[in-house]
């Protein structure tokens with residue numbers, strides 16, 4: 001018999017509140033299945049804008065949520081239970097209202113791992129347990145929960161490759177639960193509202209949102225269809241197509257995955273089956289494609305892992321050195337970037353697509369985010385927040401990971417000194433200029449030869465194309481040479497300040513203080529326990545973060561990240577690393593030492609990594625894994 005069936009022999013007569021959040025599906029939903037097995041269910045979705053704080057979802061993300069909730073409500077109704085929607089000032093208050101209304105003895109929900117939900121859920125769990133309510137939480141969002149994967153010393157990994165290799169070694173058995181056949185609704189009345197009354201979409205947003213429905217179909221069964229369509233028709237060529245801008249070269253599953261409309265276990269299993277099949281057939285392309293796609297799923301897992309183990313990565317970068325970076329917090333530049341008026345066609349096209357559709361390809365995300373951080377020197381947190389506000393698939397952990405990756409904040413991410421040239425990237429990723437023509441109609445008549453660098457085009461060409469630089473299309477906001485110099489200077493300054501801060505601290509441990517009322521010392525070892533302690537001490541205010549003891553400050557301006565990716569991509573980048581090193585007075589032998597060590601991927605970290613800012617790790621280039629082309633493609 002179906003384990004989720006209400007007619008299961010184990011069926012009891014408990015009354016369980018099933019608290020839906022970002023698990024808007026019925027298939028492979030362990031909280032729903034367990035509650036259905038146990039007796040009567042009371043499915044509820046609680047919308048509490050106040051508790052979302054600064055991470056209140058943006059317009060397009062809320063549009064998606066609204067459609068998905070409507071879809072889920074319909075499905076649950078057809079199974080026999082209604083999804084109760086509540087708009088509230090306090091989630092715990094609304095949960096208690098439901099508990100009292102139906103006389104529930106249990107609350108079941110699926111875990112979320114972002115720093116905000118972890119704190120909130122822990123507090124709620126504590127309060128409910130105090131009141132004698134049984135609370136059951138399940139994993140419905142990840143293949144591996146963050147506390148499943150540690151190195152041999154019990155420490156959290158800080159590089160993706162090591163993490164994902166370990167995950168693949170674990171060979172965990174993935175168990176998917178079937179959807180219940182039937183649900184028995186627990187009776188009770190609460191102050192609920194309609195989907196419209198939740199206020200996810202206001203009147204002024206409706207007309208722009210209407211366009212989204214042309215391209216996207218939210219809802220769990222559409223997510224399922226999208227998965228099948230991708231696996232059957234596009235997965236095989238993923239290795240070749242995934243770099244193509246526009247179109248459906250990738251799975252487009254990210255918004256479904258964010259709202260839990262597709263089970264990540266199901267995605268993994270389907271792709272793994274293809275992998276086995278293609279391996280047997282000796283289909284090399286198929287194998288490569290499945291490896292790369294599973295790696296993409298691994299990146300999503302890793303984003304949760306990093307945020308869980310280093311819980312304040314959303315407001316502080318993983319590598320502590322960036323805290324000394326002299327950002328240019330120019331509102332004007334930020335505005336020009338947001339509006340797609342930087343004068344660099346590829347960047348502008350990307351930003352216009354983002355604004356118009358709420359979605360951009362990963363390659364474009366990397367290009368526009370690098371431009372913001374490396375060319376405009378805008379704080380990465382600004383970009384992260386803007387993406388959060390505008391992306392259809394806005395996902396706190398993936399967004400954090402993406403921005404930290406490109407801004408030199410991760411040990412295995414882009415080097416801070418790496419500066420890609422948008423003109424050359426344009427010729428590589430949009431060789432015919434079609435992407436530019438689509439999103440920048442003012443450049444539609446530019447010949448392909450000049451479309452990625454109209455500022456170099458002869459006056460006659462500009463005239464014939466109807467382009468008036470500075471009038472109907474901007475001149476570059478900053479020359480790339482100048483940007484490279486500014487970045488060099490900023491990095492030198494950062495290292496000077498960092499060195500001075502290290503000297504002032506007299507070699508003693510750095511303590512990264514947080515903004516919590518009460519502070520806790522938390523390491524990354526036994527992070528699950530640590531996270532519990534953290535949650536327990538913080539209020540439900542989502543901005544509370546723990547104090548971390550860093551064992552050592554990285555004082556050495558030379559001890560930077562590897563330059564492998566730069567070497568590989570030399571022709572596309574401004575090689576400002578050498579400038580930095582000569583200006584900072586580094587010797588050739590230092591550089592050699594660095595690059596030799598950096599090219600060694602086989603070397604294992606020799607020191608333990610028990611602190612958030614990973615100073616020991618990043619202070620020794622020996623410990624850094626080799627950068628792969630795939631890494632740079634992330």
Ligand SMILES: Cc1cc2nc3c(=O)[nH]c(=O)nc-3n(C[C@H](O)[C@H](O)[C@H](O)COP(=O)(O)OP(=O)(O)OC[C@H]3O[C@@H](n4cnc5c(N)ncnc54)[C@H](O)[C@@H]3O)c2cc1C
Nearest residue numbers: 250251252253254296297299300362394395398399402403
């Ligand atoms: C600066 C920046 C910000 C980003 N912000 C977000 C975000 O807010 N939400 C989001 O879902 N993704 C984000 N990403 C990751 C990535 O760009 C998107 O997940 C991907 O483009 C979604 O398209 P897809 O579903 O077709 O991906 P596919 O290539 O088909 O990959 C399948 C799935 O793997 C996961 N995935 C793929 N690449 C990544 C990655 N680099 N990091 C984490 N997960 C990944 C996604 O869940 C994706 O749906 C960001 C990347 C960068 C560089």
